Amino acid sequence: MANLALTKNELSCPQLNVYGSDPLNPEILFPPLAAGIEALMEYLSAHVLTCLIPAFFIAGAIAALLQREAVLKYFGKDAPKWLCYSVASTSGTILAVCSCTILPMFAGIHRRGAGIGPATAFLFAGPAINLLAVVLTARVLGLELGAARIAAAVSMSVIIGLVMAAIFDRGQKEAEETEACQIPAPEADGGEERPGYIPPVFIGVLVGVLLAATSGLPLLPKAALVSILALASALLLNSRFTRMEKSSFFGETWWLAKRIFPLLLVGTFITGVIGYFLPVDLIRTVFGESDFVACLVASVVGALLYMPTLLEVPIVGTMFGYSSGTMAPGPALALLLAGPSMSLPNMIVIWRIIGSKRASVYISLVVLLSTAMGMIYGAIA
Amino acid sequence: MVKIEVLGTGCAKCKSLAKNVEKAVAEAEVEAEVVKVESLSEIMNRGVMMTPALFIDGEAVAVGRAPSVAEIKGMLLKR
Numbered sequence A: 001m002a003n004l005a006l007t008k009n010e011l012s013c014p015q016l017n018v019y020g021s022d023p024l025n026p027e028i029l030f031p032p033l034a035a036g037i038e039a040l041m042e043y044l045s046a047h048v049l050t051c052l053i054p055a056f057f058i059a060g061a062i063a064a065l066l067q068r069e070a071v072l073k074y075f076g077k078d079a080p081k082w083l084c085y086s087v088a089s090t091s092g093t094i095l096a097v098c099s100c101t102i103l104p105m106f107a108g109i110h111r112r113g114a115g116i117g118p119a120t121a122f123l124f125a126g127p128a129i130n131l132l133a134v135v136l137t138a139r140v141l142g143l144e145l146g147a148a149r150i151a152a153a154v155s156m157s158v159i160i161g162l163v164m165a166a167i168f169d170r171g172q173k174e175a176e177e178t179e180a181c182q183i184p185a186p187e188a189d190g191g192e193e194r195p196g197y198i199p200p201v202f203i204g205v206l207v208g209v210l211l212a213a214t215s216g217l218p219l220l221p222k223a224a225l226v227s228i229l230a231l232a233s234a235l236l237l238n239s240r241f242t243r244m245e246k247s248s249f250f251g252e253t254w255w256l257a258k259r260i261f262p263l264l265l266v267g268t269f270i271t272g273v274i275g276y277f278l279p280v281d282l283i284r285t286v287f288g289e290s291d292f293v294a295c296l297v298a299s300v301v302g303a304l305l306y307m308p309t310l311l312e313v314p315i316v317g318t319m320f321g322y323s324s325g326t327m328a329p330g331p332a333l334a335l336l337l338a339g340p341s342m343s344l345p346n347m348i349v350i351w352r353i354i355g356s357k358r359a360s361v362y363i364s365l366v367v368l369l370s371t372a373m374g375m376i377y378g379a380i381a
Numbered sequence B: 001m002v003k004i005e006v007l008g009t010g011c012a013k014c015k016s017l018a019k020n021v022e023k024a025v026a027e028a029e030v031e032a033e034v035v036k037v038e039s040l041s042e043i044m045n046r047g048v049m050m051t052p053a054l055f056i057d058g059e060a061v062a063v064g065r066a067p068s069v070a071e072i073k074g075m076l077l078k079r
Helices: A002-012 A014-019 A026-044 A045-064 A068-075 A083-092 A099-111 A116-128 A131-141 A143-168 A199-213 A219-240 A243-277 A278-289 A290-302 A312-319 A329-342 A342-352 A356-380 B012-028 B040-045 B067-079
Strands: B002-007 B032-037 B053-056 B059-063
Touching: A002 A045, A026 A312, A026 A342, A045 A131, A045 A199, A045 A243, A068 A083, A068 A099, A083 A116, A083 A143, A099 A116, A099 A342, A099 B040, A116 A143, A116 A329, A116 A356, A131 A143, A131 A312, A131 A329, A143 A312, A143 A329, A243 B002, A243 B012, A290 A356, A290 B067, A312 A329, A312 A342, A329 A356, A342 A356, A356 B053, B002 B012, B012 B067, B053 B067
Parallel strands: B002 B032
Antiparallel strands: B002 B053, B053 B059
16 A cells, blocks of 8 residues: 555656666666767767868868879789888778778789788778778877877788788789779869879868867967868869869768768767776776786777777777776777777678688787787887 | 679679669660679679779779769760
């Protein structure tokens, strides 16, 4: 009887229900949602948007206005080795705007071009130094970790490539005779000549906008600088590019934003919610130090998990609490290195393309080197 | 009869190229057979390293990008 009376009382006075065991209890339901929303707001803040929006325009310009195919000639059979590895380890910034372009290029370099070494260097470095990802890492997780991510990814990719070549490339002659097809240049619709340096200059101005927008200048000079540079880029775009190039530039930028942004928002919200349920103590025990075990676990987790582009940043920052100091810098870097380049689905594809022996060596190399890089960074950070 | 081939492993760009091709064929009112080439080894055999790629009558007309409907239409009408 008393029970019934209490229920009635609760009904008429809902705020009393707060400490009940009802699954819809706001005390249980709201904090995880709040954590998700909080994570989301952090990524929607002006601080992050000022870097992401220019970065999307830069990526769009790279995809639409640069002759990316020109890079391919450095992956040929006859290209000098040092040049080949340098290009393989860095060209991901401009070639790998979309991760789906990586695997065909990997297979192409492996089978027709410079062989397994440069191919695996490219396969690893491509997603790891993707422009958008690096910009977001530096902005959200700190400049230091962003710089460490680039340096470690580039040097790792060269080591991986050289080791793969040393093990598997000995005296191997896979003479496949098919010539690479002639790549037709996109048709110019105006027929108007333009010096070759204009597109890189245009991208340079956009990079200037990004740097100005993320600089530590006071608001007023910063706003002035950003608007001047943005205006300059608009004028340059308008006077020196054809109508088709312009529409392709805006098309690419919008296409990228449309594909990446919703995933990033949903993903960030989910990492916030999951992060709420992950016990801080557990994370601290596993990832709290930059020792061997922490870095190894972080790289294995990173290698297995599939992360949509850019989501590695909130996973490290919010879910594992790098931003709040729960996760140490070493495992954070290890996860950022092994994460985007590898996932269970893409391991299977790689397995099919290069065979089980090579694939298992490649996967172990990625995991071990990410661990080592994490430990080194943990020791100096 | 024009033979149009769309090469791509099924990524988003490749799908948007396939859609553009369909629209262009309809708008240009040419008789065309559109084939999607999705196997990686077949793509490799063509010497294509960057997807998506577009072949018209066995000739590469765009590699590593998805031309717009208008551009594809222009290519078709020129033949």
